[in-house]
Amino acid sequence: MTDSDRPILIAPSLLSCDFARIGEEVARVEAGGADWLHVDVMDGHFVPNLTIGPPIVKAIHAAARIPLDVHLMISEPVRYAEAFVDAGAHVLTFHWEVTGAAGTGAAIEAIRATGVPAVGISVNPDTPVEPLEPFLDSLDLILVMSVFPGFGGQKFIPEVLTKVRRLREMGFEGLIEMDGGVAPATIADCAAAGTDAFVAGSAIFGSEDVAATMKEMRRLAAEGRQTAAI
Numbered sequence: 001m002t003d004s005d006r007p008i009l010i011a012p013s014l015l016s017c018d019f020a021r022i023g024e025e026v027a028r029v030e031a032g033g034a035d036w037l038h039v040d041v042m043d044g045h046f047v048p049n050l051t052i053g054p055p056i057v058k059a060i061h062a063a064a065r066i067p068l069d070v071h072l073m074i075s076e077p078v079r080y081a082e083a084f085v086d087a088g089a090h091v092l093t094f095h096w097e098v099t100g101a102a103g104t105g106a107a108i109e110a111i112r113a114t115g116v117p118a119v120g121i122s123v124n125p126d127t128p129v130e131p132l133e134p135f136l137d138s139l140d141l142i143l144v145m146s147v148f149p150g151f152g153g154q155k156f157i158p159e160v161l162t163k164v165r166r167l168r169e170m171g172f173e174g175l176i177e178m179d180g181g182v183a184p185a186t187i188a189d190c191a192a193a194g195t196d197a198f199v200a201g202s203a204i205f206g207s208e209d210v211a212a213t214m215k216e217m218r219r220l221a222a223e224g225r226q227t228a229a230i
């Protein structure tokens with residue numbers, strides 16, 4: 001895939017939405033041009049925060065028209081994968097820090113066996129990407145965390161951009177997603193490094209006009225990618 005063929009996918013993180021009005025929030029970002037809805041699942045064990053489980057994902061899916069990008073920040077991703085796929089996950093991403101070199105192949109296989117359209121793996125900001133090399137051909141997506149997972153509204157860690165470039169050098173052809181502190185001020189650098197999917201919670205839901213913010217982020221991502229190609 002050449003740079004110009006690569007998608008720019010804007011994925012608002014529902015972690016920052018008004019949970020009391022989640023259906024309206026979904027409709028608001030869909031109408032504003034979102035490509036995916038990013039859903040953060042936290043278990044209070046892998047990360048020090050608790051969020052939502054399959055019943056809420058099912059409710060979001062019923063309200064949504066665009067794909068659900070479900071990020072499992074949980075210690076037992078394989079155990080719960082099928083429940084999240086049945087609830088409507090389109091992309092299901094688990095953490096390398098949970099499975100490691102010994103368990104990642106089996107986890108990918110088990111999650112793929114649920115029939116989910118896309119399987120992803122995520123790496124924390126301080127986790128290198130080189131150990132992912134044996135698994136690159138069996139992954140649809142790699143989510144590079146640009147904050148330590150657990151909470152929205154944190155500051156983007158620019159050092160992770162080298163890992164996006166490294167994954168492309170290693171020949172990864174799938175989607176690369178960035179999550180954490182992605183905003184108009186940081187998205188161009190993410191795109192220039194080789195990112196395709198951009199998760200943003202506070203930057204989108206905290207803005208006055210979600211449609212205008214997503215449009216501007218898409219423009220800045222395209223500009224960043226073009227600048228990098230020159």
Ligand SMILES: O=C(CO)[C@H](O)[C@H](O)COP(=O)(O)O
Nearest residue numbers: 149150152153180181201202
């Ligand atoms: O995975 C997450 C936190 O673990 C969130 O998706 C992420 O932090 C998005 O929030 P923000 O854009 O406000 O940083």
